Amino acid sequence: MTVLVLNSGFAEPSATVRSHPAARIVSQASLCGQDLAAATGFVTGNLLDQNALLAFKPDLEAFLDRGGRWFFNGHIVRPLLDGLGIYQPMAAPKRADFTLHQLAMHPIFDGIALEKLETNKGVAGFYGRGANPLPAGAVAVTGLAGGTVPVDWVWLRVRGGRMFSHAGNDLGQMGLEWDLAPLLQARILDWAAGGPCLCA
Protein backbone atom coordinates (compact mmCIF):
# COMPACT_ATOMS: atom_id res chain seq x y z
CA MET A 1 0.00 0.00 0.00
CA THR A 2 1.88 3.08 -1.23
CA VAL A 3 0.47 6.56 -1.50
CA LEU A 4 2.55 8.65 -3.85
CA VAL A 5 2.57 12.24 -2.56
CA LEU A 6 3.70 14.51 -5.35
CA ASN A 7 5.70 17.51 -4.15
CA SER A 8 5.52 20.26 -6.75
CA GLY A 9 6.76 23.05 -4.47
CA PHE A 10 9.91 24.25 -2.77
CA ALA A 11 8.97 23.43 0.82
CA GLU A 12 8.89 19.89 2.11
CA PRO A 13 5.49 18.36 2.89
CA SER A 14 4.05 18.62 6.39
CA ALA A 15 5.10 16.42 9.28
CA THR A 16 1.77 14.61 8.94
CA VAL A 17 2.69 13.57 5.42
CA ARG A 18 6.29 12.75 6.25
CA SER A 19 5.28 10.46 9.11
CA HIS A 20 2.37 8.66 7.42
CA PRO A 21 3.26 4.99 7.01
CA ALA A 22 1.88 4.73 3.47
CA ALA A 23 3.24 8.02 2.10
CA ARG A 24 6.05 8.08 -0.42
CA ILE A 25 7.03 11.64 -1.29
CA VAL A 26 8.25 12.21 -4.84
CA SER A 27 9.24 15.54 -6.36
CA GLN A 28 7.32 16.27 -9.52
CA ALA A 29 10.55 16.77 -11.44
CA SER A 30 11.52 13.17 -10.77
CA LEU A 31 8.10 11.58 -11.33
CA CYS A 32 8.15 8.66 -13.74
CA GLY A 33 5.49 6.26 -14.95
CA GLN A 34 6.89 3.47 -12.78
CA ASP A 35 6.12 5.54 -9.67
CA LEU A 36 2.44 5.49 -10.56
CA ALA A 37 2.58 1.85 -11.60
CA ALA A 38 3.89 0.94 -8.15
CA ALA A 39 1.42 3.08 -6.17
CA THR A 40 -2.11 2.45 -4.98
CA GLY A 41 -2.77 6.09 -3.99
CA PHE A 42 -1.77 9.47 -5.40
CA VAL A 43 -2.04 12.94 -3.83
CA THR A 44 -1.41 16.17 -5.73
CA GLY A 45 -1.42 19.77 -4.46
CA ASN A 46 -2.36 23.15 -5.83
CA LEU A 47 1.22 23.79 -7.03
CA LEU A 48 0.85 20.86 -9.41
CA ASP A 49 2.42 21.41 -12.82
CA GLN A 50 -0.58 20.36 -14.89
CA ASN A 51 1.32 20.74 -18.14
CA ALA A 52 3.88 18.22 -16.96
CA LEU A 53 1.30 15.85 -15.46
CA LEU A 54 -0.67 15.85 -18.70
CA ALA A 55 2.20 13.87 -20.22
CA PHE A 56 1.40 11.13 -17.68
CA LYS A 57 -2.26 10.86 -18.67
CA PRO A 58 -1.93 7.23 -19.89
CA ASP A 59 -0.18 6.33 -16.63
CA LEU A 60 -2.90 8.08 -14.62
CA GLU A 61 -5.67 6.30 -16.52
CA ALA A 62 -3.93 2.95 -15.99
CA PHE A 63 -3.35 3.73 -12.31
CA LEU A 64 -7.07 4.34 -11.80
CA ASP A 65 -8.17 1.48 -14.05
CA ARG A 66 -6.50 -0.95 -11.69
CA GLY A 67 -8.28 0.56 -8.69
CA GLY A 68 -6.00 3.44 -7.67
CA ARG A 69 -7.16 6.46 -5.73
CA TRP A 70 -6.20 10.03 -6.60
CA PHE A 71 -6.79 12.97 -4.29
CA PHE A 72 -6.60 16.16 -6.35
CA ASN A 73 -6.32 19.65 -4.80
CA GLY A 74 -6.84 22.72 -6.97
CA HIS A 75 -8.43 23.88 -10.17
CA ILE A 76 -8.44 21.49 -13.11
CA VAL A 77 -7.23 23.46 -16.13
CA ARG A 78 -5.88 20.65 -18.30
CA PRO A 79 -7.68 17.47 -19.48
CA LEU A 80 -5.75 15.25 -17.10
CA LEU A 81 -8.20 12.35 -17.49
CA ASP A 82 -10.97 11.49 -19.91
CA GLY A 83 -14.22 12.67 -18.37
CA LEU A 84 -12.85 15.68 -16.47
CA GLY A 85 -13.94 19.25 -17.19
CA ILE A 86 -12.22 22.59 -16.70
CA TYR A 87 -12.68 24.49 -13.41
CA GLN A 88 -15.58 26.92 -13.30
CA PRO A 89 -15.44 29.83 -10.84
CA MET A 90 -18.65 31.16 -9.35
CA ALA A 91 -19.72 34.35 -11.11
CA ALA A 92 -19.73 37.36 -8.76
CA PRO A 93 -20.22 35.30 -5.59
CA LYS A 94 -21.86 36.86 -2.53
CA ARG A 95 -21.20 35.91 1.09
CA ALA A 96 -24.11 33.47 1.12
CA ASP A 97 -22.56 31.60 -1.80
CA PHE A 98 -19.56 30.68 0.36
CA THR A 99 -21.68 28.79 2.89
CA LEU A 100 -20.49 25.21 2.75
CA HIS A 101 -23.21 22.56 2.45
CA GLN A 102 -22.77 18.88 3.14
CA LEU A 103 -24.18 16.89 0.24
CA ALA A 104 -22.90 13.41 1.10
CA MET A 105 -21.24 11.81 4.11
CA HIS A 106 -17.53 11.18 3.69
CA PRO A 107 -14.99 9.94 6.26
CA ILE A 108 -12.63 12.84 5.51
CA PHE A 109 -15.18 15.24 6.99
CA ASP A 110 -16.56 12.92 9.67
CA GLY A 111 -17.26 14.84 12.88
CA ILE A 112 -15.92 18.12 11.50
CA ALA A 113 -18.37 21.02 11.55
CA LEU A 114 -18.17 22.54 8.08
CA GLU A 115 -18.46 26.01 9.64
CA LYS A 116 -14.91 25.49 10.87
CA LEU A 117 -13.73 25.10 7.28
CA GLU A 118 -16.04 27.68 5.76
CA THR A 119 -14.39 30.71 7.39
CA ASN A 120 -11.01 31.77 8.66
CA LYS A 121 -11.10 34.48 11.33
CA GLY A 122 -14.71 34.98 10.36
CA VAL A 123 -13.87 35.56 6.70
CA ALA A 124 -15.33 33.29 4.04
CA GLY A 125 -14.00 32.62 0.57
CA PHE A 126 -10.79 30.73 1.30
CA TYR A 127 -12.23 27.22 1.09
CA GLY A 128 -13.32 27.42 -2.50
CA ARG A 129 -14.69 29.82 -5.06
CA GLY A 130 -15.96 27.44 -7.69
CA ALA A 131 -15.85 23.81 -8.73
CA ASN A 132 -14.24 21.33 -11.00
CA PRO A 133 -17.24 20.11 -12.99
CA LEU A 134 -18.80 16.94 -11.64
CA PRO A 135 -17.87 14.04 -13.95
CA ALA A 136 -20.55 11.56 -14.91
CA GLY A 137 -20.95 9.16 -12.02
CA ALA A 138 -19.34 11.41 -9.42
CA VAL A 139 -20.93 12.17 -6.05
CA ALA A 140 -20.86 15.71 -4.68
CA VAL A 141 -19.63 15.75 -1.08
CA THR A 142 -19.78 19.45 -0.27
CA GLY A 143 -21.21 22.35 -2.23
CA LEU A 144 -21.17 26.14 -2.39
CA ALA A 145 -23.92 28.44 -3.68
CA GLY A 146 -26.69 26.63 -1.86
CA GLY A 147 -25.11 23.30 -2.65
CA THR A 148 -25.20 23.78 -6.42
CA VAL A 149 -21.42 24.19 -6.87
CA PRO A 150 -19.70 20.90 -5.95
CA VAL A 151 -16.43 22.10 -4.46
CA ASP A 152 -15.67 18.57 -3.17
CA TRP A 153 -16.63 15.40 -4.99
CA VAL A 154 -15.70 11.75 -5.35
CA TRP A 155 -15.72 10.11 -8.73
CA LEU A 156 -16.28 6.38 -8.83
CA ARG A 157 -15.00 5.62 -12.31
CA VAL A 158 -16.78 2.93 -14.28
CA ARG A 159 -13.40 1.69 -15.51
CA GLY A 160 -12.11 1.52 -11.95
CA GLY A 161 -10.49 3.64 -9.31
CA ARG A 162 -11.67 6.73 -7.51
CA MET A 163 -10.76 10.39 -7.70
CA PHE A 164 -11.46 12.93 -4.97
CA SER A 165 -11.45 16.54 -6.16
CA HIS A 166 -11.13 19.52 -3.83
CA ALA A 167 -11.36 22.68 -5.93
CA GLY A 168 -9.47 25.06 -3.69
CA ASN A 169 -6.23 25.48 -1.82
CA ASP A 170 -4.97 22.22 -0.36
CA LEU A 171 -7.65 20.68 1.87
CA GLY A 172 -4.90 19.33 4.11
CA GLN A 173 -4.01 22.91 5.03
CA MET A 174 -7.55 24.01 5.89
CA GLY A 175 -9.04 24.60 9.33
CA LEU A 176 -5.81 26.05 10.73
CA GLU A 177 -7.75 28.14 13.21
CA TRP A 178 -9.12 24.94 14.74
CA ASP A 179 -5.95 22.88 14.27
CA LEU A 180 -7.84 20.66 11.82
CA ALA A 181 -5.17 20.61 9.11
CA PRO A 182 -3.21 17.60 10.47
CA LEU A 183 -6.44 15.62 10.89
CA LEU A 184 -7.62 16.44 7.39
CA GLN A 185 -4.21 15.64 5.90
CA ALA A 186 -4.06 12.30 7.70
CA ARG A 187 -7.57 11.42 6.53
CA ILE A 188 -6.69 12.35 2.95
CA LEU A 189 -3.74 9.97 3.08
CA ASP A 190 -5.85 7.25 4.75
CA TRP A 191 -8.44 7.59 2.01
CA ALA A 192 -5.80 7.48 -0.72
CA ALA A 193 -4.40 4.36 0.94
CA GLY A 194 -7.72 2.60 0.42
CA GLY A 195 -9.64 3.64 3.54
CA PRO A 196 -13.41 4.02 3.77
CA CYS A 197 -15.00 6.21 1.14
CA LEU A 198 -18.57 7.41 0.82
CA CYS A 199 -20.73 6.46 3.81
CA ALA A 200 -24.12 4.86 3.43
Next chain:
Amino acid sequence: MPVRLIAISAGTYYHIESLEAERYACLFDDVIAPEQLVGALKPSDCLFVPCRTPPQRMIGQSSVVAAHLDAGGTVIAMGESRSDLWAPAIVFHERPTNWWWWLEPDADLGNRVTAPSHPLMHGIGKDDVTWHLHGHFDVPDGATVLAEDLAGQAIAYVDDVSTPGRLVVTSLDPMYHHGSHFMPATTRFLDKFLPNLKAWMNG
Protein backbone atom coordinates in the same frame (compact mmCIF):
# COMPACT_ATOMS: atom_id res chain seq x y z
CA MET B 1 11.55 44.73 -34.15
CA PRO B 2 9.18 44.66 -31.13
CA VAL B 3 10.58 43.39 -27.87
CA ARG B 4 9.29 39.91 -27.11
CA LEU B 5 7.67 39.31 -23.75
CA ILE B 6 8.48 35.73 -22.79
CA ALA B 7 6.59 34.40 -19.78
CA ILE B 8 7.51 31.48 -17.59
CA SER B 9 4.73 29.06 -16.71
CA ALA B 10 5.20 26.51 -13.96
CA GLY B 11 2.01 24.82 -15.16
CA THR B 12 0.13 25.73 -12.00
CA TYR B 13 -3.56 26.48 -12.40
CA TYR B 14 -3.02 30.15 -11.54
CA HIS B 15 -0.21 30.55 -14.09
CA ILE B 16 -2.27 28.87 -16.79
CA GLU B 17 -5.31 31.02 -15.98
CA SER B 18 -3.30 34.27 -15.81
CA LEU B 19 -1.06 33.70 -18.83
CA GLU B 20 -3.39 31.86 -21.20
CA ALA B 21 -6.88 33.23 -20.53
CA GLU B 22 -8.11 35.86 -22.96
CA ARG B 23 -7.60 38.81 -20.60
CA TYR B 24 -3.77 38.88 -20.82
CA ALA B 25 -2.77 36.18 -23.31
CA CYS B 26 -2.29 38.62 -26.18
CA LEU B 27 0.38 40.49 -24.22
CA PHE B 28 2.76 37.55 -24.09
CA ASP B 29 4.73 36.49 -27.15
CA ASP B 30 5.54 33.10 -25.75
CA VAL B 31 4.88 31.07 -22.62
CA ILE B 32 7.44 28.42 -21.73
CA ALA B 33 8.41 26.20 -18.81
CA PRO B 34 11.50 27.16 -16.80
CA GLU B 35 13.30 24.09 -18.12
CA GLN B 36 12.80 25.35 -21.69
CA LEU B 37 14.75 28.57 -21.07
CA VAL B 38 18.14 27.40 -22.32
CA GLY B 39 18.59 28.84 -25.79
CA ALA B 40 15.14 30.43 -25.79
CA LEU B 41 16.06 34.06 -25.15
CA LYS B 42 17.42 36.81 -27.36
CA PRO B 43 19.14 39.72 -25.60
CA SER B 44 16.30 42.01 -26.64
CA ASP B 45 13.70 39.81 -24.92
CA CYS B 46 11.93 40.57 -21.68
CA LEU B 47 11.70 37.50 -19.44
CA PHE B 48 8.63 37.60 -17.19
CA VAL B 49 8.71 35.25 -14.19
CA PRO B 50 5.25 35.27 -12.60
CA CYS B 51 4.59 35.18 -8.90
CA ARG B 52 4.57 31.93 -7.01
CA THR B 53 6.77 30.12 -9.47
CA PRO B 54 8.12 27.31 -7.30
CA PRO B 55 11.67 28.57 -6.66
CA GLN B 56 13.44 25.29 -7.41
CA ARG B 57 12.20 25.53 -10.99
CA MET B 58 14.07 28.85 -11.47
CA ILE B 59 17.10 28.05 -9.30
CA GLY B 60 18.00 25.48 -11.93
CA GLN B 61 17.93 28.27 -14.53
CA SER B 62 19.90 30.91 -12.58
CA SER B 63 22.79 30.81 -15.05
CA VAL B 64 20.37 31.51 -17.93
CA VAL B 65 18.90 34.45 -16.03
CA ALA B 66 22.35 35.84 -15.25
CA ALA B 67 23.50 35.42 -18.85
CA HIS B 68 20.38 37.19 -20.13
CA LEU B 69 21.04 40.17 -17.85
CA ASP B 70 24.73 40.19 -18.80
CA ALA B 71 23.67 40.34 -22.45
CA GLY B 72 21.56 43.43 -21.73
CA GLY B 73 18.23 41.67 -21.41
CA THR B 74 15.35 42.44 -19.09
CA VAL B 75 13.99 40.20 -16.34
CA ILE B 76 10.76 40.80 -14.42
CA ALA B 77 10.73 38.85 -11.15
CA MET B 78 7.36 38.83 -9.40
CA GLY B 79 6.74 37.96 -5.77
CA GLU B 80 6.73 34.76 -3.70
CA SER B 81 9.21 33.07 -6.04
CA ARG B 82 12.36 33.71 -3.98
CA SER B 83 14.01 35.64 -6.81
CA ASP B 84 16.96 36.26 -4.49
CA LEU B 85 17.86 32.60 -5.02
CA TRP B 86 18.01 32.71 -8.82
CA ALA B 87 18.63 36.31 -9.93
CA PRO B 88 21.65 38.48 -9.11
CA ALA B 89 21.95 41.39 -6.70
CA ILE B 90 18.67 40.80 -4.85
CA VAL B 91 18.51 41.00 -1.05
CA PHE B 92 15.07 39.94 0.17
CA HIS B 93 13.64 40.09 3.65
CA GLU B 94 10.74 37.69 3.91
CA ARG B 95 8.02 38.32 6.47
CA PRO B 96 5.02 36.33 7.61
CA THR B 97 2.11 37.17 5.37
CA ASN B 98 -0.26 39.63 7.03
CA TRP B 99 -3.47 38.10 5.80
CA TRP B 100 -5.67 39.88 8.28
CA TRP B 101 -4.55 43.53 8.33
CA TRP B 102 -7.84 44.69 6.84
CA LEU B 103 -9.92 43.34 9.72
CA GLU B 104 -8.66 46.19 11.93
CA PRO B 105 -10.82 49.34 12.08
CA ASP B 106 -9.60 52.04 9.68
CA ALA B 107 -6.97 49.61 8.46
CA ASP B 108 -4.31 50.77 6.02
CA LEU B 109 -1.74 48.26 4.78
CA GLY B 110 0.41 51.24 3.95
CA ASN B 111 1.63 50.13 0.53
CA ARG B 112 2.03 53.06 -1.83
CA VAL B 113 3.36 53.87 -5.25
CA THR B 114 6.54 55.94 -4.95
CA ALA B 115 7.16 56.51 -8.64
CA PRO B 116 3.70 57.25 -10.14
CA SER B 117 5.27 58.83 -13.22
CA HIS B 118 7.38 55.77 -14.02
CA PRO B 119 6.10 54.14 -17.23
CA LEU B 120 5.53 50.85 -15.42
CA MET B 121 3.25 52.48 -12.86
CA HIS B 122 1.00 54.62 -15.06
CA GLY B 123 -2.54 54.48 -13.74
CA ILE B 124 -1.61 52.34 -10.74
CA GLY B 125 -2.69 53.79 -7.42
CA LYS B 126 -2.35 52.88 -3.78
CA ASP B 127 -5.43 50.65 -3.82
CA ASP B 128 -4.01 48.68 -6.74
CA VAL B 129 -0.88 47.62 -4.80
CA THR B 130 -2.77 46.80 -1.63
CA TRP B 131 -3.58 43.20 -0.76
CA HIS B 132 -0.84 41.54 1.32
CA LEU B 133 2.77 42.01 2.30
CA HIS B 134 5.21 39.17 1.75
CA GLY B 135 8.49 40.98 2.33
CA HIS B 136 10.75 43.81 1.20
CA PHE B 137 14.08 44.33 -0.50
CA ASP B 138 17.35 46.14 0.10
CA VAL B 139 17.59 48.33 -2.99
CA PRO B 140 20.94 48.74 -4.79
CA ASP B 141 22.27 52.29 -4.95
CA GLY B 142 20.99 53.89 -8.12
CA ALA B 143 17.94 51.67 -8.50
CA THR B 144 14.45 53.18 -8.78
CA VAL B 145 11.89 52.25 -6.15
CA LEU B 146 8.41 51.85 -7.64
CA ALA B 147 6.44 51.01 -4.50
CA GLU B 148 7.10 50.72 -0.80
CA ASP B 149 5.41 49.50 2.36
CA LEU B 150 4.29 51.46 5.40
CA ALA B 151 7.82 51.43 6.82
CA GLY B 152 9.25 52.88 3.61
CA GLN B 153 10.83 49.59 2.55
CA ALA B 154 10.89 48.73 -1.13
CA ILE B 155 8.35 46.19 -2.39
CA ALA B 156 8.99 46.94 -6.09
CA TYR B 157 11.99 48.43 -7.85
CA VAL B 158 13.87 48.69 -11.14
CA ASP B 159 17.58 47.88 -11.10
CA ASP B 160 19.48 49.25 -14.12
CA VAL B 161 22.80 49.39 -12.28
CA SER B 162 23.76 45.96 -10.95
CA THR B 163 24.02 44.23 -14.33
CA PRO B 164 24.28 45.34 -17.96
CA GLY B 165 20.59 44.44 -18.22
CA ARG B 166 17.46 45.53 -16.40
CA LEU B 167 15.91 43.76 -13.46
CA VAL B 168 12.42 44.60 -12.19
CA VAL B 169 11.76 43.01 -8.81
CA THR B 170 8.66 42.94 -6.63
CA SER B 171 7.30 41.02 -3.68
CA LEU B 172 3.73 41.50 -4.94
CA ASP B 173 1.98 38.32 -6.09
CA PRO B 174 -0.92 39.41 -8.31
CA MET B 175 -1.06 36.45 -10.70
CA TYR B 176 -1.62 33.92 -7.94
CA HIS B 177 -4.68 35.80 -6.73
CA HIS B 178 -5.97 36.82 -10.16
CA GLY B 179 -5.52 33.27 -11.41
CA SER B 180 -7.40 32.02 -8.36
CA HIS B 181 -10.31 34.37 -9.13
CA PHE B 182 -9.65 36.01 -5.80
CA MET B 183 -8.72 39.59 -4.82
CA PRO B 184 -9.91 42.24 -7.32
CA ALA B 185 -7.00 44.60 -6.55
CA THR B 186 -4.63 42.10 -8.13
CA THR B 187 -6.61 42.12 -11.37
CA ARG B 188 -6.65 45.93 -11.36
CA PHE B 189 -2.88 45.90 -10.88
CA LEU B 190 -2.31 43.50 -13.77
CA ASP B 191 -4.77 45.39 -16.00
CA LYS B 192 -2.35 48.33 -15.81
CA PHE B 193 1.04 46.77 -15.14
CA LEU B 194 1.14 44.29 -18.00
CA PRO B 195 0.17 46.78 -20.77
CA ASN B 196 2.53 49.31 -19.15
CA LEU B 197 5.32 46.74 -19.30
CA LYS B 198 4.62 45.94 -22.92
CA ALA B 199 4.59 49.64 -23.85
CA TRP B 200 7.70 50.41 -21.79
CA MET B 201 9.67 47.59 -23.39
CA ASN B 202 8.77 48.88 -26.82
CA GLY B 203 9.10 52.56 -25.99
